Amino acid sequence: MFSLDSLAxxxxxxxxxxxxxxxxxxxxxxxxxxxxxxxxxxxxxxxxFAVLAASLVVWYAAPRTAPDxxxxxxxxxxxxxxxxxxxxxxxxSGMLVPGLRDMYKPFGLAYYSLQLTGYLLDxxxxxxxxxxxxxxxxCYATFFLSMTQGPFNRYDDLMPQLDGAPxxxxxxxxxxxxxxxxxxxxxxxxxADRAAVVVNAAFADPASFNRGQLxxxxxxxxxxxxxxxxGYTDIVLGVGEMLGLRLPENFRQPFLAASVKxxxxxxxxxLSRWFRDYVYIPLGGxxxxxxxxxxxxxxxxxxxxxxxxxxxxxxxxxxxxxxxQTVENHLPAPLRRRDKGxxxxxxxxxxxxxxxxxxxxxxxxxxxxxxxxxxxxxxNPGHAVLSRYxxxxxxxxxxxxxxxxxxxxxVGVDLLHEKGWHLRAKLAxxxxxxxxMVYEFAIFAFLLMARFLSSxxxxxxxx
Numbered sequence: 001m002f003s004l005d006s007l008a009x010x011x012x013x014x015x016x017x018x019x020x021x022x023x024x025x026x027x028x029x030x031x032x033x034x035x036x037x038x039x040x041x042x043x044x045x046x047x048x049f050a051v052l053a054a055s056l057v058v059w060y061a062a063p064r065t066a067p068d069x070x071x072x073x074x075x076x077x078x079x080x081x082x083x084x085x086x087x088x089x090x091x092x093s094g095m096l097v098p099g100l101r102d103m104y105k106p107f108g109l110a111y112y113s114l115q116l117t118g119y120l121l122d123x124x125x126x127x128x129x130x131x132x133x134x135x136x137x138x139c140y141a142t143f144f145l146s147m148t149q150g151p152f153n154r155y156d157d158l159m160p161q162l163d164g165a166p167x168x169x170x171x172x173x174x175x176x177x178x179x180x181x182x183x184x185x186x187x188x189x190x191x192a193d194r195a196a197v198v199v200n201a202a203f204a205d206p207a208s209f210n211r212g213q214l215x216x217x218x219x220x221x222x223x224x225x226x227x228x229x230x231g232y233t234d235i236v237l238g239v240g241e242m243l244g245l246r247l248p249e250n251f252r253q254p255f256l257a258a259s260v261k262x263x264x265x266x267x268x269x270x271l272s273r274w275f276r277d278y279v280y281i282p283l284g285g286x287x288x289x290x291x292x293x294x295x296x297x298x299x300x301x302x303x304x305x306x307x308x309x310x311x312x313x314x315x316x317x318x319x320x321x322x323x324x325q326t327v328e329n330h331l332p333a334p335l336r337r338r339d340k341g342x343x344x345x346x347x348x349x350x351x352x353x354x355x356x357x358x359x360x361x362x363x364x365x366x367x368x369x370x371x372x373x374x375x376x377x378x379x380n381p382g383h384a385v386l387s388r389y390x391x392x393x394x395x396x397x398x399x400x401x402x403x404x405x406x407x408x409x410x411v412g413v414d415l416l417h418e419k420g421w422h423l424r425a426k427l428a429x430x431x432x433x434x435x436x437m438v439y440e441f442a443i444f445a446f447l448l449m450a451r452f453l454s455s456x457x458x459x460x461x462x463x
Contacts, residue, residue, distance in 0.1 A: 002042050002144075004235050005188055012039070013239055020243055021169040029139055029162040039144035048142075050086055051112050055141045056134060057082035058116045062123040063130035076124055083116035110307055111150055112141050114274055119155045121278055128156045145236045149229070151250040151270035158245075166244040172428070177241035179424050182442065183413075184234025189450035191406040192228035195220045197393040198403075203363060206373045210382030213392060214373065218360045222352075223407050225359065226254065229268070253414040258338035258347030260324040260354060271307075275300050294329070298322040308362075313370060317362045324354055402449045409445075 002009045016035050023031050040048045061079035065072050087109055119140070122128045131137045139162070140155050166173075202209055202217030209217070230251040240247040248270045257263035264272045280300045286293040298319065305318020338347035364370035385392075389400050416423060427435055 002039050004232060005185070013242075017174075017242060020165075025165055025167050026163065028165055029136060029159065032143070032162055033135060033139040036139060036142040036144045036147075040142050040147065043148075047109075051141055052138065054082045054086065054112070054116060055138045058120055058141075059131065059134045059137045062120050065120065065124040066126070066130075072124075076120070079120045080117065083113050083120060087113040111147060111152065114278075114307075115146075115152060115155075116141055118152070118274060118278060122155065131155070131159075145240055145247065149232050149236075150268070151233060151236070151248040152274050153248065153270075157248075161245050170244075173244065174242050176424055176428075177238040179427070180238035180241060181235045182238075182446070184231040184236075184238060186406075186442075186446055186450070187227040187231030187234065187410065190446065191403070191410060192224045192231060193451040194394075194399065194403045194406070194449075195224035195227070199224055199363070201391075201393040203365075203369070203373065206376035207380070209376065209380065209391065210384060211377055211380045212383035212385045213388070214377045214380065216385045217392065218363075218373070218377075219356055220403075221363050222255075222356050222359055223410070225363075226251075227406075227410060253418045255352055255355070255411070256348060256414060256418050257351050258344045259328055259351055260321060261328055263351055263355065264321070264325075271304070275304055279303055290329075294326045297325050297329075301325070311365075312367050313361050313364055316367065317358050320358045320361070324358075406449055 002012050012035075016031070019031055020028060037048070040051070058079045061075040061082070063069075064075035065079065069075070119128075119137070123130045136159060137155075140153070140159055143153060143158065146153055198217050199221045202214055203221075206214055233250040237247050237249070250268055250270050252266040252269065254263055254267040257266050280296055283296040283299060284292055285296060299322075301318040301322030302315060303318070304321075305314040305316070308314040308317075338344045360373060361367075361370045364373060386397070386400050389397060394400055394403075413423065427438060430438075
């Protein structure tokens with residue numbers, strides 16, 4: 001299996017790069033199709049054929065959904081069923097029949113379902129023409145860089161790039177891509193995997209930990225999730241950059257958001273755009289008054305919660321984020337303006353607190369488990385955290401320092417990016433001696449702080 005944090009994946013990418021730049025641009029989508037097939041088959045053979053069948057039905061139905069075609073509603077319905085049925089039946093039925101979803105877990109179930117749905121709706125609305133070649137649609141549906149965790153791609157953005165990718169190999173482009181991949185691996189191995197030790201211990205048995213440890217662990221989960229998911233995205237976008245592809249950004253310093261609305265303009269941005277374009281706006285958006293806007297927001301976020309998984313915790317999580325945005329929309333104008341100064345700082349703190357609170361529910365195995373965790377924070381005695389690190393699964397104070405140091409580096413880089421500092425460009429413009437000093441420090445920090453052979457996979461792969 002070509003997990004992105006495996007040596008096999010790096011070898012796979014190296015081979016793909018060699019074949020890619022020895023193939024004429026007009027034929028590169030076929031190279032990508034072959035790479036997608038190898039990647040997907042390595043993960044789950046049954047799921048590969050599930051995507052194949054869904055893509056075939058959507059490809060056949062899409063051109064028949066045009067306004068001038070007879071039975072267009074039938075073909076639209078058939079295409080939607082093909083795209084969404086695996087998601088609805090195999091994933092969400094588990095809420096009513098426990099264990100059913102564990103019988104068959106296709107890779108990237110939620111991602112390819114929504115991407116095929118978006119393609120079908122775009123063809124129906126006339127935004128893009130229907131694809132004549134099934135192989136090209138299948139290439140889009142199985143695009144390996146987005147298959148398991150995104151980011152979501154639009155058909156009319158991705159496929160033209162596969163046709164028109166740069167013809168010649170560019171060493172500097174490869175360096176930029178490798179730098180972004182390295183930053184992604186640092187986030188994953190040095191921050192997310194070490195934070196997971198603490199988070200998993202606390203959420204497994206909150207009654208065994210004191211109040212301070214539980215608060216520490218749930219804050220760490222927010223950083224674990226961000227480092228894990230944005231790290232995956234950095235690796236994906238870095239590989240895409242090496243291939244000459246511009247894939248959608250998925251994160252933009254989300255913990256510097258000063259409102260929940262701004263948070264969702266910075267967190268999992270490609271998913272937010274998908275729900276905006278295909279759920280919120282079709283429901284009416286904000287065109288039909290305040291009450292309808294609030295209802296549309298709530299419905300959109302409830303659906304977003306259900307998209308994440310077949311568990312009532314996700315439904316509650318989505319509802320709370322919809323409610324938070326609705327409340328924000330009704331605040332007095334002075335409280336909604338958080339552009340600068342102390343107001344923005346307070347907004348960032350409050351938004352981060354909302355994130356931690358709601359994602360504690362998101363992380364819990366059930367609503368009862370979430371209640372037990374919050375109960376531990378309220379009622380468990382004591383506040384010791386770092387002085388009793390071994391109870392949280394860490395083996396030494398050095399591990400605590402390394403974890404907190406990694407988080408500090410993550411926050412520091414986000415602050416620099418927020419200020420408009422493009423670190424890769426700054427590094428490229430530096431003298432060679434400075435560049436190699438930075439590289440050597442980065443390699444040393446990575447080898448010192450990373451937790452090798454400890455990964456349980458990427459968090460969002462299970463959604």
